[in-house]
Amino acid sequence: xxxxxxxxxxxxxxxxxxxxxxxxxxxxxxxxxxxxxxxxxxxxxxxxxxxxxxxxxxxxxxxxxxxxxxxxxxxxxxxxxxxxxxxxxxxxxxxxxxxxxxxxxxxxxxxxxxxxxxxxxxxxxxxxxxxxxxxxxxxxxxxxxxxxxxxxxxxxxxxxxxxxxxxxxxxxxxxxxxxxxxxxxxxxxxxxxxxxxxxxxxxxxxxxxxxxxxxxxxxxxx
Numbered sequence: 001x002x003x004x005x006x007x008x009x010x011x012x013x014x015x016x017x018x019x020x021x022x023x024x025x026x027x028x029x030x031x032x033x034x035x036x037x038x039x040x041x042x043x044x045x046x047x048x049x050x051x052x053x054x055x056x057x058x059x060x061x062x063x064x065x066x067x068x069x070x071x072x073x074x075x076x077x078x079x080x081x082x083x084x085x086x087x088x089x090x091x092x093x094x095x096x097x098x099x100x101x102x103x104x105x106x107x108x109x110x111x112x113x114x115x116x117x118x119x120x121x122x123x124x125x126x127x128x129x130x131x132x133x134x135x136x137x138x139x140x141x142x143x144x145x146x147x148x149x150x151x152x153x154x155x156x157x158x159x160x161x162x163x164x165x166x167x168x169x170x171x172x173x174x175x176x177x178x179x180x181x182x183x184x185x186x187x188x189x190x191x192x193x194x195x196x197x198x199x200x201x202x203x204x205x206x207x208x209x210x211x212x213x214x215x216x217x218x219x220x221x222x
């Protein structure tokens with residue numbers, strides 16, 4: 001698989017097969033991903049790789065607090081800007097509606113939407129969950145570096161025939177995560193990455209995801 005194939009075949013997978021992932025494969029991916037660029041070579045990413053009994057225990061703990069709604073949240077950063085507008089807001093709305101349409105869940109089906117939302121915290125059935133964190137003193141440039149590392153990891157996973165879903169949704173439950181995973185107290189928890197093999201028959205893995213036309217995001221200056 002070349003880079004273009006990895007890029008075009010990568011998507012956020014929201015239903016995984018039960019097939020296990022070989023630890024040697026994950027180590028190979030993460031070793032290669034250490035070549036991701038970072039300003040000053042800081043390499044600000046840190047990750048806990050959770051699977052098996054530990055993952056089941058974590059998902060079970062979150063299932064207990066989900067009914068609390070926002071009262072159970074304790075995120076350390078805003079996932080989206082409060083004043084998100086224009087094409088950014090439109091893109092977020094459209095992808096959500098496309099996903100629920102693929103699942104046959106209508107806007108009025110509140111229970112169906114909540115059920116799909118809750119699947120975030122079961123890692124969409126993936127056998128592996130990576131939990132990404134970084135020292136609190138790191139700034140926006142280092143967070144951008146982590147983003148480059150994330151993309152590198154996800155493309156290398158595709159090269160291995162694996163799939164993923166980067167999930168900032170886990171961030172709102174950082175308090176509960178810390179009770180089960182030894183993330184240092186002086187680190188901020190960023191996101192989870194569900195890893196496994198996609199279910200090729202699941203509609204939620206094949207609905208179209210629109211991309212903004214190039215002319216709206218790129219300006220050539222000559």
